[in-house]
Amino acid sequence: MTTLRATVRLQLHAGFDFDAAAAQVDYFARLGISHLYLSPIASAVPGSTHGYDNVDPTRISPELGGEQGFRRLSDAARQHGMGILLDIVPNHMAVHPANxxxxxxxxxxxxxxxxxxxxxxxxxxxxxxxxxxxxxxxxxxxxxxxxxxxxxxxxxxxxxxxxxxxxxxxxxxxxxxxxxxxxxxxxxxxxxxxxxxxxxxxxxxxxxxxxxxxxxxxxxxxxxxxxVALRMELPEVFDAVHALPLRLVAEGHVDGLRVDHVDGLADPQGYLGRLRSGLDQAAMASGRPAEAITLHVEKILADDEALPADWACDGTTGYDFMDQVGALLHDSEAGPALHALWHSASG
Known part of the structure; x- marks a missing residue:
């Protein structure tokens, strides 16, 4: 079990599939990355470059390497003491003949x-x-x-x-x-x-x-x-869409989920409670404690807004923090301080 420390976001597509990502794992490990944060891996519109236009949430994309390709990437990550986070898309699917x-x-x-x-x-x-x-x-x-x-x-x-x-x-x-x-x-x-x-x-x-x-x-x-949006508040829809990620958690391949566009759901609080419960059961099936599996949401917070305390998740993916970091990096007066920090950390 690897503690979540630092992620690298990998945008998967046919030109950069599971095997291509696995070839980079050694480099990411040397950088100090703890987890590979993967874009959606379910079957998407043929030729998709991002995976958010999914057509079959029950199956790993064959364009990315399918089930076997994913397992090879998972094995490579484990060999380097790293974990995997999955981006999932519960809110919508692509309007496409492949759906x-x-x-x-x-x-x-x-x-x-x-x-x-x-x-x-x-x-x-x-x-x-x-x-x-x-x-x-x-x-x-x-x-x-x-x-x-x-x-x-x-x-x-x-x-x-x-x-x-x-x-x-x-x-x-x-x-x-x-x-x-x-x-x-x-x-x-x-x-x-x-x-x-x-x-x-x-x-x-x-x-x-x-x-x-x-x-x-x-x-x-x-x-x-x-x-087209899905009615994720219906148990049968929830079960169908989440069968794949929960199975991958139960099999020990996945260590956390990032939920895309949680505000699009009819009942985010109820959804997250159901998902957290499913993750806890899947974690136990894999021999890990429930808290070993993280759950983060894509939630854009306004300046005066806080993440609801009753949402069963570990936090957001950090758009608000990204804005703060961006402001620091673009402030010309921050140059000397950033230079000194970088010099002390890197030599």
């Missing part, structure tokens, strides 16, 4: 097993009881008239394509027999009215991208249409 939960909602609407997992207002005005998708490069009527919407067949069945975007179709909107799909698609493509009828039968309503600010009826990460 199976989201795709199921697009395909089946309110009937989807995951319809209640996302923060969607199905009864929002002007949405006709459907999910508003502001994804078109022009108004819907123009998109139909200009032929930029067309039907296709992918691995799941018939789908709707708009440039590079593929959207699943409701099974109730196309023939059940696969051998009749090509003919059905050809008939629809020849008739704008048929295409309109197909669109009317979907669980989503397509809109011009400029309508997003006014009509989008799912909670987003700020105003980013490509990130």
């Amino acid at each position: 199976a939960w989201w795709n199921d909602v697009l395909r089946n609407g309110r009937r989807s097993a995951h319809a209640g997992w996302f923060d969607i207002d199905w009864d929002a005005p002007e949405c006709d009881g459907r999910l508003w998708l502001a994804v078109l490069d022009r108004p819907l009527a123009a998109a139909l008239a200009d032929g930029v919407l067309h039907l296709d067949i992918d691995g799941e069945g018939p789908c709707l394509r708009h440039h590079d975007l593929a959207l699943p179709l409701s099974p109730l909107s196309y023939p059940a027999q696969a051998d009749s799909w090509p003919g059905w698609i050809a008939r629809c493509q020849r008739s704008p009215q048929r295409m309109q009828d197909v669109l009317q039968r979907q669980a989503y309503r397509l809109g011009w991208w400029r309508t997003g600010a006014d009509h989008t009826n799912y909670r987003r990460f700020f105003d980013i249409d490509g990130l």
Whole structure:
């Protein structure tokens, strides 16, 4: 068990994966680093450079090296007496075809097993009881008239394509027999009215991208249409999203979590209490005391604001402290003092 002393933040992506990070562990150890602080490691949008656009929180990203790559990094850290902290993203997921939960909602609407997992207002005005998708490069009527919407067949069945975007179709909107799909698609493509009828039968309503600010009826990460918020207050959603990090703690690979955007959750206090309890159980499963696993939150504090005392965490990731340090480093009068401190510490 390594005491948390100093972290190095590692931004993982396909060009700097687990093995690339493991190759640097010796250098980090010589610097006096106690823990590797990893960006999100769950499966994200293909080609993601940051990991916050996750599509499957239950699986370690294959682009980073998958489960085996992570274990190699963990082993390298342990061999140097270092620990690992994980950045986790409970608030949102990417709106992307690789997100199976989201795709199921697009395909089946309110009937989807995951319809209640996302923060969607199905009864929002002007949405006709459907999910508003502001994804078109022009108004819907123009998109139909200009032929930029067309039907296709992918691995799941018939789908709707708009440039590079593929959207699943409701099974109730196309023939059940696969051998009749090509003919059905050809008939629809020849008739704008048929295409309109197909669109009317979907669980989503397509809109011009400029309508997003006014009509989008799912909670987003700020105003980013490509990130849809999760209802983390639901136990089944919490359990699904946290199964991976809690397992990695229980297996002894992870020593702490950093929670991204905790203010985006409906009940931060309740969430942190549930997570702390899960971490305590996972720590005991790994043969470590509960206090060995740290829990920090991304929380931007105003000048007159303090972290709520009833939040079950060890503190913030330090944006307020970073501001203070930045002010010191940018103060020209601090130069001599900083120089003397550096000289005494380094020789």
